Amino acid sequence: MTTREADGEAGRSRSTDESEQEATGQRQRTAAERFTLAISIILILGLIALVTYVSITGGGEPPIVEARPLPDEIRHEGESYFLPVAVTNRGGQTAAEVTIQAELAGSDGSAETSEFTLDFLAGGETREGTAVFASDPAAGELTVDVASFQAS
Amino acid sequence: MTMVLDRTRSETDSTCPGLERRQRERPKGSWGRELQDILRAISGGFIFATPLLYTMEMWWIGTTAELWKLMLFLAVAALISLALARSRSGGFKEETSRFATLEQAADGVAIGLVGAVVVLTVLNRIQLGDPLDSVLGKVIVQAVPICIGSAVANAIFGRHGGRTLDGDQETGEAQSAREAFTADFGATTIGAIFLAFSIAPTDEVPMLAAELDYGHALALIALSLALTYVIVFVSGFGTGQHEQQGPFQSPVTETVLAYLLSLLVALAALLLFDRIEWGDSLGEIVAMVLVLGLPAAVGGAAGRLVV
Numbered sequence: 001m002t003t004r005e006a007d008g009e010a011g012r013s014r015s016t017d018e019s020e021q022e023a024t025g026q027r028q029r030t031a032a033e034r035f036t037l038a039i040s041i042i043l044i045l046g047l048i049a050l051v052t053y054v055s056i057t058g059g060g061e062p063p064i065v066e067a068r069p070l071p072d073e074i075r076h077e078g079e080s081y082f083l084p085v086a087v088t089n090r091g092g093q094t095a096a097e098v099t100i101q102a103e104l105a106g107s108d109g110s111a112e113t114s115e116f117t118l119d120f121l122a123g124g125e126t127r128e129g130t131a132v133f134a135s136d137p138a139a140g141e142l143t144v145d146v147a148s149f150q151a152s
Numbered sequence: 153m154t155m156v157l158d159r160t161r162s163e164t165d166s167t168c169p170g171l172e173r174r175q176r177e178r179p180k181g182s183w184g185r186e187l188q189d190i191l192r193a194i195s196g197g198f199i200f201a202t203p204l205l206y207t208m209e210m211w212w213i214g215t216t217a218e219l220w221k222l223m224l225f226l227a228v229a230a231l232i233s234l235a236l237a238r239s240r241s242g243g244f245k246e247e248t249s250r251f252a253t254l255e256q257a258a259d260g261v262a263i264g265l266v267g268a269v270v271v272l273t274v275l276n277r278i279q280l281g282d283p284l285d286s287v288l289g290k291v292i293v294q295a296v297p298i299c300i301g302s303a304v305a306n307a308i309f310g311r312h313g314g315r316t317l318d319g320d321q322e323t324g325e326a327q328s329a330r331e332a333f334t335a336d337f338g339a340t341t342i343g344a345i346f347l348a349f350s351i352a353p354t355d356e357v358p359m360l361a362a363e364l365d366y367g368h369a370l371a372l373i374a375l376s377l378a379l380t381y382v383i384v385f386v387s388g389f390g391t392g393q394h395e396q397q398g399p400f401q402s403p404v405t406e407t408v409l410a411y412l413l414s415l416l417v418a419l420a421a422l423l424l425f426d427r428i429e430w431g432d433s434l435g436e437i438v439a440m441v442l443v444l445g446l447p448a449a450v451g452g453a454a455g456r457l458v459v
Contacts, residue, residue, distance in 0.1 A: 029251065030182030036190060037255050040262035047265060047292070051219050054285045094216050094286070122215050122286035 062151050063095035065121065069102070069144045070128075074137060083131045085116075085144055092123040095149040102131035106140040115147070188386070192309055193244035193256075193263050193302035195383040199454045200301025202347060202447045205271050205294055206356045214290030222292040226261065229296040233260040233303030244305035260302040264295030274371045275443075276363045309386060309457065336456060340410045343455015344417035348448035352421035361439035372442050376449040380414070381407040383453035410456070414448035415441055421448075 029037075068086045075082040085102065089095050098118040105111050114131035121127055131137075131144070204210050214222070236242030237256035244260070245252055268291045272278045278287045351357065364372065384406050419441050422428045428437050 030186070032182040032186035033255060036186055036259055040255075040258040043262040043265055044258060047288075048223075050284065050288055051223055051292075054288060055219060092285075096216070120212060120215050122283045124283035125286065 061092040061123075063089050063091040063093050063121070063123065063149060065089050065091075065095050065098055065146045065149050067100045067144045067146050069131075069137070069142060071138060071142075076136070079134060081133045081136055083114075083133065083137045083142075085129050085131055086126055087118060087121060087129060087146070088126040089121040089123055093151060094123060095121045095151060098149040099147040100129055100131070100144065101147040102133075102142065102144045104133050104135065104137050104140045104142050106135055110135070121149070189245045190259065190263070191382050192305045192386045193260060194267065194379075195386045195454075196244060196303075196305025196308050197260075197263055197267055197298035197301035198379055198450050199308060199383070200304065201267070201294070201297035202450045203350055204297045205268075205275075206351050206354070206360075206447060208356050208359065210293055211272075211277055211290055214293040215286045217289060217293070219285060219289060219292070222289055225296055226264075226292050226299070229264070229299040230257050230261050233257045233299055236300075236303040241307045242303055244302055256303070260299045261295065263302050264297075264299035265291060267298045268292075268294035270375065274368060274375050275360055276365075276368050308454075336406070336410075337413070339455045339457075340413050340452040341417060341455070343457075344414040344448040344452035345421070346455065347451030348414070348418050348421045348444055351447050352418070352427060352444055353425045357422070357427060357440055357443050360443045361436065364439045364443060369439065369442055372446060376414075376442075376446045377407060377411055379446070380411050380449045380453045383450065384410060384456060387453070387457045407453075410452050411445070411449050414452040415445045417452065418444035418448040 066088050068088070070084045070086055073084045083102065085100055087098060087100055089098075096119065098121050100116055100118070102114045103111065104114075112133050112135065114133055116129040116131065118127050118129060233243075234253055234257040237245070237253040237260075238248055240248065243253070243256045245256055269278075272290055272294060278290055381403065385403055419428075419437075422437075422440055422444060428440055
């Protein structure tokens with residue numbers, strides 16, 4: 001108490017307005033301050049709890065990436081067929097530059113390939129990409145593969 | 153204690169004639185004061201952190217880096233804000249007592265966390281279905297600059313919200329409505345240019361705009377307006393600094409005008425950097441202007457500090 005007073009009086013040249021606040025600053029903490037501090041501490045503890053939970057439950061395993069075409073959601077626009085592909089990382093770590101290759105072998109022997117890349121796929125995350133073909137994927141034989149990814 | 157209080161009170165009354173009015177307009181009571189401190193912390197945090205919130209590498213770091221490293225980073229930020237709060241010109245409260253210092257560090261981290269969640273949600277960087285660890289990573293890494301920014305809020309705004317309060321008061325009263333308008337207009341534009349130009353040429357703008365759907369666009373507008381209001385409010389309303397008459401001179405009008413001006417600056421910046429051209433689809437232009445409008449608005453509102 002006294003040191004703070006000395007600090008406030010001697011240590012600083014402040015306007016009178018400020019020194020009033022300095023003086024009132026030595027009061028008991030107000031309800032408002034205790035309220036915000038409590039909220040802050042709850043948030044920080046919550047964060048620590050979440051981080052602990054995540055590190056205990058998940059985490060260490062390297063990425064396991066799977067690609068699954070969604071033939072029910074094919075769109076046909078003009079000359080092109082858009083085939084959505086759901087890509088899931090079942091591992092714990094993030095996979096980067098996930099490249100998906102889709103091949104379509106038509107019944108007449110023609111073959112088409114389509115490829116797309118997802119920048120990042122976090123552990124447990126599912127994202128969608130779209131493969132584009134000129135002929136109907138439902139009519140031919142479709143293979144969708146994960147070509148490559150980088151593990152961090 | 154009581155003696156000190158009495159003495160300072162009487163000094164206050166006699167030496168500062170403008171104070172009475174200032175105090176009347178300022179939110180009184182502990183809740184009002186606490187709110188103002190928190191708003192000042194938010195303002196400082198966003199002025200400092202906005203460029204980093206618009207950096208895709210920051211989002212990636214959140215996804216790829218290990219959580220304990222990010223927690224360590226956040227702890228360092230908390231220590232920095234502890235040290236700054238203890239210093240004479242840092243922090244966001246008026247006291248520098250030990251308890252107030254700890255309080256500011258804790259509040260700063262909490263504001264950083266909440267701010268990061270809000271901005272990342274509005275910018276569509278985190279969604280409900282996302283894996284928890286990548287969400288946590290993104291939030292923690294963005295909480296760091298907001299936390300540090302909140303710890304320098306007093307250095308930005310001055311301890312009483314109004315920068316160089318006493319000097320400005322005289323000039324403020326002497327200004328005519330038109331001069332006041334020109335000054336505010338200029339300051340907002342310059343501030344908006346300051347932040348918008350450093351973000352406009354980057355790839356984050358089209359990237360964010362591409363994923364901006366209707367709901368997120370509305371949320372973005374609301375967030376931009378809210379931040380503008382908070383910064384405008386903190387930077388001087390109710391402290392007697394803005395006594396001029398003029399179109400910019402009520403908090404709500406001022407906020408709306410400052411935001412519209414910031415959107416214009418964002419549009420101009422995007423045009424100058426060739427990110428948009430006449431002929432692009434209207435939706436794309438609107439989305440990009442709104443995306444860049446947030447940093448422009450934060451900068452524009454902060455620019456008014458120099459008035």
